Amino acid sequence: MDNTNTVIKAAKVKNYLVVGLQHQETHMLNTLLAMGIAPGRSIKLVQESPLGDPIIIEIDNTRWAVRKSLWEQLELVEQVTGTKCGNP
Amino acid sequence: MSKKVSFIGHPNVGKTLLFNRMTSCNHCVGNWSGVTSGCHQATTTTQTNKANLVDLPGCYYLPDQNINEHQPESIRNIQQALYANDTDLWINVIDANALAHQLMLTLALLEQGRRIILVVNRVDMAKNKGIEININKLSSILSIPVVAISAKFGTGINTLKKALDIELSDATQRSDFVLRYPQPLENIIQQQLRENKADNRFAAIAKLIHDSHDKCLPSYMLQEGFDALLKGCQYGVTELTNQVKRAEANNISKACIAQTTKQQQEYSKLLDTWLLHKWFGLPCFFTLMFAVFWVSMFFGQHLQAVLEPIWQLLFIDIPAWLLVRWRAPIGLVIVLSQGVGMGVVTALSFLPVLFCVFISLYYLEESGYMSRAAVVIDRVMRALDLPGESLVALILGFGCNVPGVLATKHIARKSDRITTALMMPFVSCSARLSIFAVFCATLSKHSAAQVLFFLYLSGMLVALLTGYLLKRYLLRDSEESTTYLLELPAYQQPIIFEALSHGAKRSLKFVYDAITPIVCVCIALACLQHLSMDGQFSQQPSSASALAYIGKMLSVLFYPLGINQQQWPLVVALITGLLAKEVTISTLGIFYAADYLYHDASWYAARPLVSVVLHAFSAVVDGLYKWGNIFSFGITSVEYSWLSPQNTGFISEDHLISYLLFTLLYFPCISTLYAIAKEVGWFWAKLSLIWSCLAAYTVAMVYLFISLYLPWVKFALINMLYLGCGLGLISLIVSKLYTAYIDYEARKPLVHEAFK
Numbered sequence: 084m085d086n087t088n089t090v091i092k093a094a095k096v097k098n099y100l101v102v103g104l105q106h107q108e109t110h111m112l113n114t115l116l117a118m119g120i121a122p123g124r125s126i127k128l129v130q131e132s133p134l135g136d137p138i139i140i141e142i143d144n145t146r147w148a149v150r151k152s153l154w155e156q157l158e159l160v161e162q163v164t165g166t167k168c169g170n171p
Numbered sequence: 172m173s174k175k176v177s178f179i180g181h182p183n184v185g186k187t188l189l190f191n192r193m194t195s196c197n198h199c200v201g202n203w204s205g206v207t208s209g210c211h212q213a214t215t216t217t218q219t220n221k222a223n224l225v226d227l228p229g230c231y232y233l234p235d236q237n238i239n240e241h242q243p244e245s246i247r248n249i250q251q252a253l254y255a256n257d258t259d260l261w262i263n264v265i266d267a268n269a270l271a272h273q274l275m276l277t278l279a280l281l282e283q284g285r286r287i288i289l290v291v292n293r294v295d296m297a298k299n300k301g302i303e304i305n306i307n308k309l310s311s312i313l314s315i316p317v318v319a320i321s322a323k324f325g326t327g328i329n330t331l332k333k334a335l336d337i338e339l340s341d342a343t344q345r346s347d348f349v350l351r352y353p354q355p356l357e358n359i360i361q362q363q364l365r366e367n368k369a370d371n372r373f374a375a376i377a378k379l380i381h382d383s384h385d386k387c388l389p390s391y392m393l394q395e396g397f398d399a400l401l402k403g404c405q406y407g408v409t410e411l412t413n414q415v416k417r418a419e420a421n422n423i424s425k426a427c428i429a430q431t432t433k434q435q436q437e438y439s440k441l442l443d444t445w446l447l448h449k450w451f452g453l454p455c456f457f458t459l460m461f462a463v464f465w466v467s468m469f470f471g472q473h474l475q476a477v478l479e480p481i482w483q484l485l486f487i488d489i490p491a492w493l494l495v496r497w498r499a500p501i502g503l504v505i506v507l508s509q510g511v512g513m514g515v516v517t518a519l520s521f522l523p524v525l526f527c528v529f530i531s532l533y534y535l536e537e538s539g540y541m542s543r544a545a546v547v548i549d550r551v552m553r554a555l556d557l558p559g560e561s562l563v564a565l566i567l568g569f570g571c572n573v574p575g576v577l578a579t580k581h582i583a584r585k586s587d588r589i590t591t592a593l594m595m596p597f598v599s600c601s602a603r604l605s606i607f608a609v610f611c612a613t614l615s616k617h618s619a620a621q622v623l624f625f626l627y628l629s630g631m632l633v634a635l636l637t638g639y640l641l642k643r644y645l646l647r648d649s650e651e652s653t654t655y656l657l658e659l660p661a662y663q664q665p666i667i668f669e670a671l672s673h674g675a676k677r678s679l680k681f682v683y684d685a686i687t688p689i690v691c692v693c694i695a696l697a698c699l700q701h702l703s704m705d706g707q708f709s710q711q712p713s714s715a716s717a718l719a720y721i722g723k724m725l726s727v728l729f730y731p732l733g734i735n736q737q738q739w740p741l742v743v744a745l746i747t748g749l750l751a752k753e754v755t756i757s758t759l760g761i762f763y764a765a766d767y768l769y770h771d772a773s774w775y776a777a778r779p780l781v782s783v784v785l786h787a788f789s790a791v792v793d794g795l796y797k798w799g800n801i802f803s804f805g806i807t808s809v810e811y812s813w814l815s816p817q818n819t820g821f822i823s824e825d826h827l828i829s830y831l832l833f834t835l836l837y838f839p840c841i842s843t844l845y846a847i848a849k850e851v852g853w854f855w856a857k858l859s860l861i862w863s864c865l866a867a868y869t870v871a872m873v874y875l876f877i878s879l880y881l882p883w884v885k886f887a888l889i890n891m892l893y894l895g896c897g898l899g900l901i902s903l904i905v906s907k908l909y910t911a912y913i914d915y916e917a918r919k920p921l922v923h924e925a926f927k
Binding site for chain 1: 234237239242243269271272275404405406409443444447448449450452453456545546547551553655657658659910
């Protein structure tokens with residue numbers, strides 16, 4: 084699995100399945116899990132911000148701005164488009 | 172005896188707003204996460220009880236007892252509150268729009284065996300989205316009191332107070348809801364509790380997480396099936412318990428929510444598409460910033476033009492007239508009118524501008540755009556390791572530094588707040604612009620624009636240098652900023668009445684707090700200006716006054732800046748400029764043209780009160796006339812004939828520019844200094860004072876030295892600067908075009924993939 088996710092620069096919303104978080108530090112791990120970025124769940128990449136860096140993702144209808152550096156730490160698998168985002 | 176009740180919940184669920192509603196406090200609220208970082212306390216009384224309410228910062232998860240160096244300040248505050256064990260009751264605030272998500276925190280609180288009241292906020296918003304929550308069912312499932320409220324509109328607060336009263340009166344009631352985990356894990360938890368190794372289920376799990384950290388399980392965890400259970404979870408017990416909680420929270424919310432329609436949800440997303448759009452995002456940001464700036468500065472200043480004559484009448488003219496009529500000694504007249512009166516008028520002069528700034532900021536925050544603005548410019552500010560919010564504050568600083576400093580309140584990290592506040596005095600505010608405009612009017616038209624640009628630029632460069640030095644050497648953060656996560660709240664419509672009352676309260680509070688120090692400085696300056704060296708009060712400031720004497724003495728210090736002893740009024744103007752930078756020009760007017768700002772005793776003695784009042788009202792009418800050109804953005808520069816080089820004694824343009832550089836940087840005016848002290852503490856305010864004086868002196872001296880002795884260096888530097896700006900702009904455009912091209916290329920293979 085490729086660890087560095089290139090943010091696909093397409094206008095279309097992309098769905099990803101979270102496989103791993105890499106980030107081991109307790110505070111961050113707890114925050115990510117509480118946000119809903121947990122292995123086995125899917126998240127949506129909605130859009131990039133104007134200057135390209137924080138990217139906008141959506142989990143359970145809540146939107147978050149995430150820096151690419153964090154995004155790249157997540158282990159993700161792109162899901163086939165058309166699947167519904169939400170709780171698996 | 173009062174009982175302690177604490178608010179807990181996710182960020183931006185409206186804890187502070189609810190807290191304000193229950194205690195009639197006025198703490199800072201905003202439609203984005205992390206507004207509250209410290210703890211607020213206040214007391215409230217219910218029918219039979221007295222409660223001490225504590226407002227905690229928001230958190231996404233319940234931290235355990237272990238201190239972790241990566242935890243932000245807010246989490247540490249929550250830890251302290253949680254494990255001090257002195258809280259009788261918890262009010263868990265959750266957002267009705269994200270019930271499933273936020274119930275996880277409630278489940279964790281229940282696991283800790285805490286007594287809680289669950290408050291479901293924003294039911295109004297949920298109703299608009301077609302979400303109906305069955306409060307009774309939620310209450311019976313969790314077996315805790317649940318209250319539905321809308322903190323924004325103030326509905327349900329009384330019900331909450333009643334529930335609070337009942338809960339406080341009866342301390343024995345506890346929820347019997349237990350969240351069951353899969354069997355092997357449940358067995359271990361039960362065993363822990365039986366053997367008294369943990370006080371509650373949460374503590375038992377925390378202990379498990381702590382003990383199982385190194386993938387090598389201790390003996391008590393070697394239960395049958397537990398290994399297999401953990402195999403599916405990379406992050407061990409943390410992930411497992413999280414999964415179970417999430418599933419349970421989902422089940423509960425499904426059982427309690429009846430979603431009728433699914434509309435309006437898209438409205439927020441549609442706005443995001445445009446406001447965070449790749450191409451339109453930045454223009455939208457700058458348009459909105461300009462709107463805020465315009466409302467606060469032009470609107471505020473026009474309001475001020477009408478109000479100032481009234482305040483001058485009330486606090487300077489009428490007391491002076493009365494005192495003159497009563498034949499009070501001249502010293503008293505000066506101290507009371509020029510000192511106290513002038514101080515009050517100076518403090519009040521911030522009121523209209525601050526009022527407008529706070530209202531527009533309130534709109535930015537409450538609408539939910541502020542967090543988007545932070546996202547839009549995050550990349551620019553990251554170079555300084557500052558959040559996007561600090562740019563918003565700095566932009567406001569171009570109008571007036573005081574609201575800029577006060578706007579730093581919304582920055583979550585303390586180090587960022589301090590850095591932004593200390594950068595602020597170098598941002599050239601409109602008061603300084605008025606000085607530059609007046610001086611530049613004596614220069615030729617071509618060089619005036621260049622000089623103005625140069626001054627603004629050097630201010631910004633010093634601000635950037637300050638930020639860099641602070642971040643690099645004084646305020647190194649343990650939390651790395653790469654882990655940047657910001658929840659984007661849904662857009663909402665702010666209430667006009669709330670905005671007005673918020674603006675009025677906050678601006679009045681600043682003026683009320685700042686009035687004492689400003690009045691003190693005013694009295695000191697008035698005395699120095701009017702007292703001659705032999706202890707006699709004179710009617711008007713004169714060249715024989717103590718201040719003039721001090722100016723003459725200090726002018727020695729300014730010799731390296733090209734100011735000689737004959738130019739002492741320039742130094743005196745710098746001293747009076749401490750009060751407010753625009754006073755510099757009026758002080759120079761006094762000494763060069765005997766152009767007095769205020770009337771002397773004979774003026775008051777010669778006319779009846781009606782005439783004084785009419786005089787003020789004619790100024791009000793003048794102010795009203797100015798509203799006619801509110802949409803003109805040009806700098807109104809007034810040419811004063813007395814500012815000619817013969818009078819001021821500047822040998823060359825470079826001497827003038829050096830003086831202007833010093834004026835720009837040397838001292839944040841007393842109000843800004845007070846604002847910095849109030850926001851980030853006196854230590855930083857003093858540091859700002861020393862640093863700005865040092866920077867001003869050095870920059871002005873270096874500039875003069877280079878331009879006098881190394882003119883070719885100056886020539887080269889200026890051309891390099893222009894070249895740099897030009898190249899920067901070109902490279903920005905090129906990089907944008909390049910990314911657009913890459914973007915276009917990247918789409919091609921995607922189409923193929925879709926066909927596969």
